Amino acid sequence: xxxxGGFGARNPDVGKKRHTFHCQSTTTSRGHAxxxxxxxxxxxxxxLCAVRGGDGSVFKERGFKNAAGVLRRLGVQITNIQQxxxxxxxxxxxxxxxxxxxxxxxxxFYEEGRMxxxxxxxxxxxxKCLKILQEVGWVGAVKAQQLYDKxxxxxxxxxxxxxxxxxxxxxxxxxxxxxxxxxxxxxxAAEIExxxxxxxxxxxxxxxxxxxxxxxxxxxxxxxxxxxxxxxEGQEDSPMFDDLIKRLVETGFITDKLTLAGGPHRPGKSxxxxxxxxxPGTGRLHRRVDIKFYPTSLFAFAVLYFTGSSHFNRSxxxxxxxxxxxxxxxxxxxxxxxxxxEVHRFPSYSCLREEDVFTALGLExxxxxxxxxxxxxxxxxxxxxxxxxxxxxxxxxxxEQEQQHQALLExxxxxxxxxxxxxxxxQE
DNA sequence: GCTCAGCAGTC
DNA sequence: GACTGC
DNA sequence: GAGC
Ligand SMILES: O=c1ccn([C@H]2C[C@H](O)[C@@H](COP(=O)(O)OP(=O)(O)OP(=O)(O)O)O2)c(=O)[nH]1
Ligand SMILES: [Mg+2]
Numbered sequence: 001x002x003x004x005g006g007f008g009a010r011n012p013d014v015g016k017k018r019h020t021f022h023c024q025s026t027t028t029s030r031g032h033a034x035x036x037x038x039x040x041x042x043x044x045x046x047x048l049c050a051v052r053g054g055d056g057s058v059f060k061e062r063g064f065k066n067a068a069g070v071l072r073r074l075g076v077q078i079t080n081i082q083q084x085x086x087x088x089x090x091x092x093x094x095x096x097x098x099x100x101x102x103x104x105x106x107x108x109f110y111e112e113g114r115m116x117x118x119x120x121x122x123x124x125x126x127x128k129c130l131k132i133l134q135e136v137g138w139v140g141a142v143k144a145q146q147l148y149d150k151x152x153x154x155x156x157x158x159x160x161x162x163x164x165x166x167x168x169x170x171x172x173x174x175x176x177x178x179x180x181x182x183x184x185x186x187x188x189a190a191e192i193e194x195x196x197x198x199x200x201x202x203x204x205x206x207x208x209x210x211x212x213x214x215x216x217x218x219x220x221x222x223x224x225x226x227x228x229x230x231x232x233e234g235q236e237d238s239p240m241f242d243d244l245i246k247r248l249v250e251t252g253f254i255t256d257k258l259t260l261a262g263g264p265h266r267p268g269k270s271x272x273x274x275x276x277x278x279x280p281g282t283g284r285l286h287r288r289v290d291i292k293f294y295p296t297s298l299f300a301f302a303v304l305y306f307t308g309s310s311h312f313n314r315s316x317x318x319x320x321x322x323x324x325x326x327x328x329x330x331x332x333x334x335x336x337x338x339x340x341x342e343v344h345r346f347p348s349y350s351c352l353r354e355e356d357v358f359t360a361l362g363l364e365x366x367x368x369x370x371x372x373x374x375x376x377x378x379x380x381x382x383x384x385x386x387x388x389x390x391x392x393x394x395x396x397x398x399x400e401q402e403q404q405h406q407a408l409l410e411x412x413x414x415x416x417x418x419x420x421x422x423x424x425x426x427q428e
Numbered sequence: 429g430c431t432c433a434g435c436a437g438t439c
Numbered sequence: 440g441a442c443t444g445c
Numbered sequence: 446g447a448g449c
Contacts, residue, residue, distance in 0.1 A: 059431090060446050063447055064446070066447080099447045101447085140442060140444090142443090167442095168438085169444090261435095262436085274444080318432075330435085
């Protein structure tokens with residue numbers, strides 16, 4: 001646990017102790033919880049960078065988050081900074097992402113148990129306010145600062161004197177704040193998916209509904225429910241979405257609308273609803289729900305996107321980009337660019353299944369559960385060792401490593417062809 | 429010094 | 440075009 | 446913030 005206790009509720013799945021493998025006790029040096037204290041502090045640092053906002057804050061946030069993940073995945077308990085310096089020298093791939101700035105924080109952490117940068121930020125009362133305000137949906141770094149400038153310091157202030165300063169969406173999120181800030185157990189996400197499915201089926205029999213996001217990645221708790229819908233097998237499109245939302249509102253399941261995207265049904269186009277729902281009966285909390293509809297030919301790209309994680313998506317899209325492709329929730333297209341700017345987009349590759357998108361990109365299939373930033377337990381089934389070493393060969397664990405790996409292969413391929421394979425090239 | 433995903437709604 | 444969200 |  002972080003030295004400072006009071007900084008935010010953490011995702012219960014992160015840094016959670018898994019007892020799947022007996023070989024690892026919680027206190028041994030090679031346990032899954034290795035370096036979790038330092039990692040937690042780096043994550044706090046990441047969060048505070050995001051809260052403070054300003055230029056490049058999102059990249060600083062990811063920089064610290066990534067560093068936390070690197071440390072977690074290391075598989076070895078670090079007890080002093082020299083160990084990391086040695087790794088940087090001899091096995092730099094293993095600590096890729098720990099740059100000068102993070103190393104500086106880590107050295108004071110291993111020497112005195114504190115990160116100076118973090119201490120500074122946590123001591124700032126203004127940042128504490130900004131953080132609380134930003135926990136309300138549609139209140140980001142800029143809006144929070146504006147509110148602060150007008151004397152708003154708390155959720156209560158927001159309710160009593162700040163309502164008129166908020167967008168319609170932010171007002172709704174504020175009105176449900178206490179409910180929707182809580183993550184729900186996955187069983188409840190399943191119940192919500194079931195309600196949407198039931199109503200969807202009644203409108204369009206055979207329609208396929210699937211909860212994606214953190215639910216599909218197997219998380220024990222979910223921040224919201226991300227329901228994806230496609231037409232029945234053998235059918236390309238359906239106009240059911242407008243009716244579905246209408247019915248879910250009528251039945252009282254959907255209590256609030258935040259945004260509707262895509263407008264009324266147009267053949268071949270996706271539609272999406274973002275809002276708040278509540279299961280019937282007493283003792284239920286309001287929950288955030290996202291419902292999306294995609295025609296069948298886009299569905300593979302849509303599930304891939306909607307399953308995430310967001311980090312995984314960014315990573316995969318970067319990978320596509322390097323290959324001259326553009327990946328989105330609606331397709332995978334070859335693009336022509338002139339110094340970074342897109343000048344032509346070809347029609348999308350056709351992918352019927354999620355697997356086909358991986359194949360089209362030359363990537364190995366990854367189970368949804370293995371699409372998180374942190375993958376503590378991957379490839380651990382033999383009961384020993386870390387996640388990266390298997391039968392003497394380095395197995396890529398993160399997409400970044402996979403990227404690096406493939407870049408290397410690509411480079412080798414090109415170099416080889418330079419010298420020998422001019423003929424072979426022509427055949428293709 | 430440049431890049432970091434790609435898209436959509438609201439204001 | 441900036442902000443916010445997925 | 447990190448990598449190139
Ligand atoms: O910046 C983002 C945010 C989300 N997504 C995709 C991946 C993500 O998994 C899905 C659903 O978003 P959500 O915010 O619900 O994330 P989650 O992965 O489901 O986590 P949570 O449990 O917090 O809802 O949309 C992105 O591609 N980019
Ligand atoms: Mg979600």
